[in-house]
Amino acid sequence: MSQDDLPAAERVSAVTFLDADRLGRRVGEPEPEPPSAAVSQRWIDRMGFFLTADPEGCWVAEDARGIAGFAISQNRGPLWYLATYGVLPDRQGKGIGRRLMDAALAHAGGRPGLFSATAHPGATRRYRLAGFTLHPQMRMVGRVDRSALPAVRGLRDGRDGDLEWMDDLDRSLRGAGHGPDHRYMLGSLRLVVCDDRGRPGYVYIDDDAGRPVLLAAAHPETARLLLWEALASADGETLVNCITTANHWAVDAGLAARLHLDQEGFLAVRGMIPPAPYLASGHFL
Numbered sequence: 001m002s003q004d005d006l007p008a009a010e011r012v013s014a015v016t017f018l019d020a021d022r023l024g025r026r027v028g029e030p031e032p033e034p035p036s037a038a039v040s041q042r043w044i045d046r047m048g049f050f051l052t053a054d055p056e057g058c059w060v061a062e063d064a065r066g067i068a069g070f071a072i073s074q075n076r077g078p079l080w081y082l083a084t085y086g087v088l089p090d091r092q093g094k095g096i097g098r099r100l101m102d103a104a105l106a107h108a109g110g111r112p113g114l115f116s117a118t119a120h121p122g123a124t125r126r127y128r129l130a131g132f133t134l135h136p137q138m139r140m141v142g143r144v145d146r147s148a149l150p151a152v153r154g155l156r157d158g159r160d161g162d163l164e165w166m167d168d169l170d171r172s173l174r175g176a177g178h179g180p181d182h183r184y185m186l187g188s189l190r191l192v193v194c195d196d197r198g199r200p201g202y203v204y205i206d207d208d209a210g211r212p213v214l215l216a217a218a219h220p221e222t223a224r225l226l227l228w229e230a231l232a233s234a235d236g237e238t239l240v241n242c243i244t245t246a247n248h249w250a251v252d253a254g255l256a257a258r259l260h261l262d263q264e265g266f267l268a269v270r271g272m273i274p275p276a277p278y279l280a281s282g283h284f285l
């Protein structure tokens with residue numbers, strides 16, 4: 001993949017995930033919408049960052065009609081992750097996804113790895129055949145009952161100087177720091193930290209979407225406080241996703257906030273266990 005491929009790859013991603021969302025839509029859920037111009041631009045910016053940080057992990061599949069699929073993966077020290085992966089609906093089931101995944105995994109070179117997977121039938125089949133263990137993920141949605149919000153103390157806004165201990169915390173939870181991903185997220189999301197050296201933790205909050213994006217903590221109590229801070233800033237419908245069964249502290253906080261609990265996709269891992277206390281980011285893991 002090259003930087004020139006980004007606009008066409010974004011269109012392929014938009015079509016592919018709209019189709020997958022329609023396929024996976026449950027009774028009573030609204031009809032999925034195509035991404036807005038702002039969301040499409042964010043995809044291009046983010047994938048452009050991945051291409052700069054670790055270009056050898058980023059692949060497109062191309063035929064006479066143009067780009068048919070993509071796999072964007074990254075190595076961060078001893079850890080590999082898959083940020084996103086898709087093949088156009090009318091080209092699926094023909095082995096293109098397999099070749100993309102083989103290229104991304106060759107880049108991983110045996111590193112432990114993880115990613116957040118959809119329940120799409122082609123995806124789950126591909127991942128299991130590639131040797132990943134699939135851990136069911138929960139998610140919580142709804143409006144926060146503000147009368148349930150506890151008083152939260154001991155947190156502050158994060159800054160550049162926090163990134164070093166945050167990487168140490170990442171290493172203890174998932175085997176590698178987020179490294180350049182922290183700097184990228186710091187540019188577009190609000191960072192809140194607990195810098196208590198005994199029980200540190202951090203959460204990135206997307207204030208536009210009113211939801212936590214990535215949360216890591218040394219202790220479930222710190223994780224709970226950070227999640228409450230994120231829930232307090234949600235002013236409308238919120239979403240807490242990527243909750244594995246090892247993270248029931250998040251289920252407890254979400255239920256206390258009167259959010260609704262259901263299931264969505266899998267955390268796929270190999271050579272490691274699902275991190276906890278931890279809520280992975282879909283793209284930065």
Ligand SMILES: CC(C)(COP(=O)(O)OP(=O)(O)OC[C@H]1O[C@@H](n2cnc3c(N)ncnc32)[C@H](O)[C@@H]1OP(=O)(O)O)[C@@H](O)C(=O)NCCC(=O)NCCS
Nearest residue numbers: 086087092093094095096097098117118120121122123125
């Ligand atoms: C996941 C995805 C990238 C795989 O690409 P692909 O080109 O379909 O992959 P392949 O054809 O190499 O392999 C898919 C496997 O699942 C099977 N499969 C594909 N689509 C299927 C479907 N709708 N139902 C049942 N099986 C399906 C294929 O037969 C193949 O199995 P096989 O190798 O034993 O024959 C593609 O299906 C996709 O884009 N899905 C929607 C988006 C998505 O969920 N992406 C993953 C995000 S984590």
